[in-house]
Amino acid sequence: xxxxxVQEYLTNLYQEMNGYLKYTPEEIKxxxxxxxxxxxxxxxxxxxxxxxxxxxxxxxxxxxxLGSGLGKICVSMLLGTxxxxxxxxxxxxxxxxxxxxxLPKLELQLKLKLKNKKLSLLQxxxxxxxxxxDIKKATVVFINATAFTxxxxxxxxxxxxxxxxxxxxxxxxxxxxxxxxxxxxxxxxASWDSILARLxxxxxxxxxxxxxxx
Ligand SMILES: C[S@@+](CC[C@H](N)C(=O)[O-])C[C@H]1O[C@@H](n2cnc3c(N)ncnc32)[C@H](O)[C@@H]1O
Numbered sequence: 054x055x056x057x058x059v060q061e062y063l064t065n066l067y068q069e070m071n072g073y074l075k076y077t078p079e080e081i082k083x084x085x086x087x088x089x090x091x092x093x094x095x096x097x098x099x100x101x102x103x104x105x106x107x108x109x110x111x112x113x114x115x116x117x118x119l120g121s122g123l124g125k126i127c128v129s130m131l132l133g134t135x136x137x138x139x140x141x142x143x144x145x146x147x148x149x150x151x152x153x154x155x156l157p158k159l160e161l162q163l164k165l166k167l168k169n170k171k172l173s174l175l176q177x178x179x180x181x182x183x184x185x186x187d188i189k190k191a192t193v194v195f196i197n198a199t200a201f202t203x204x205x206x207x208x209x210x211x212x213x214x215x216x217x218x219x220x221x222x223x224x225x226x227x228x229x230x231x232x233x234x235x236x237x238x239x240x241x242x243a244s245w246d247s248i249l250a251r252l253x254x255x256x257x258x259x260x261x262x263x264x265x266x267x
Pocket of ligand 1: 087088089090091092093094095096118119120121122123124125126142143144145148177178179180197198
């Protein structure tokens with residue numbers, strides 16, 4: 054699908070949804086105590102497409118968004134690239150409940166026009182052991198981690214280091230403990246700022262170290 058058509062489709066699909074939710078102090082306390090950072094923000098579609106092109110996201114890749122919010126990144130990847138499968142994991146019950154509302158509309162699109170592409174939007178904490186089998190399926194991982202603590206990033210690193218299929222990780226904040234080597238910084242445009250995201254990847258370790266995905 055052409056990117057302009059995909060963007061229009063996404064705007065319609067998500068027009069009644071809002072990721073910028075209010076939580077009660079009890080909800081915030083409970084999430085924070087379980088390593089969940091509720092800060093929300095979205096990434097621009099064309100930046101995602103430029104990133105996908107840079108890492109050659111293809112039909113054999115399984116894309117994973119850790120902290121998937123409304124699932125828009127996963128849906129964008131399925132509609133805008135050759136990627137056949139996307140998995141999103143989101144802790145916020147309120148966001149997840151909104152995210153899955155698009156599934157009936159989207160399923161028809163994925164089956165008829167996009168040759169049986171697969172989308173899984175899972176609710177829960179991505180640090181929880183029951184999510185590890187899904188995380189292990191991923192080949193490319195995306196983490197909109199701007200507001201995540203370094204403690205949370207260390208815990209995510211320990212999980213990702215157990216996943217041999219992962220060939221690329223894009224994180225909005227640096228990791229200190231990843232086995233996969235740092236490859237380059239990539240500029241990503243988001244709703245709140247322009248981000249210098251870190252790409253960790255074996256195959257791109259010696260590539261051009263700075264680039265723009267706008
Ligand atoms: C900045 S938002 C990003 C949403 C989406 N990935 C995007 O880029 O549009 C980060 C999301 O991560 C979720 N999150 C934070 N910690 C989490 C955890 N431990 N497990 C699952 N989700 C988490 C938050 O609830 C939030 O929706």
